[in-house]
Amino acid sequence: MPKLSCPNCGMQQDKSWEDGGKGYMDDGDNYCCRGCAEDTGCTCAHHKGPVLNAD
Ligand SMILES: [Zn+2]
Ligand SMILES: [Zn+2]
Numbered sequence: 001m002p003k004l005s006c007p008n009c010g011m012q013q014d015k016s017w018e019d020g021g022k023g024y025m026d027d028g029d030n031y032c033c034r035g036c037a038e039d040t041g042c043t044c045a046h047h048k049g050p051v052l053n054a055d
Contacts, residue, residue, distance in 0.1 A: 006023070006030070006042075018032065
């Protein structure tokens with residue numbers, strides 16, 4: 001199975017996606033979460049945007 005990436009935020013599919021990693025299906029597209037599907041903002045825990053300062 002090819003790796004998917006969220007069409008809204010671009011996050012690669014992994015276990016943090018909704019529904020145990022399956023994501024949220026909307027109109028034939030697979031989003032990481034419902035927030036991306038409805039364009040209300042990604043709610044995935046590990047999605048924090050670009051890392052500017054490595055700690
Ligand atoms: Zn997303
Ligand atoms: Zn998300």
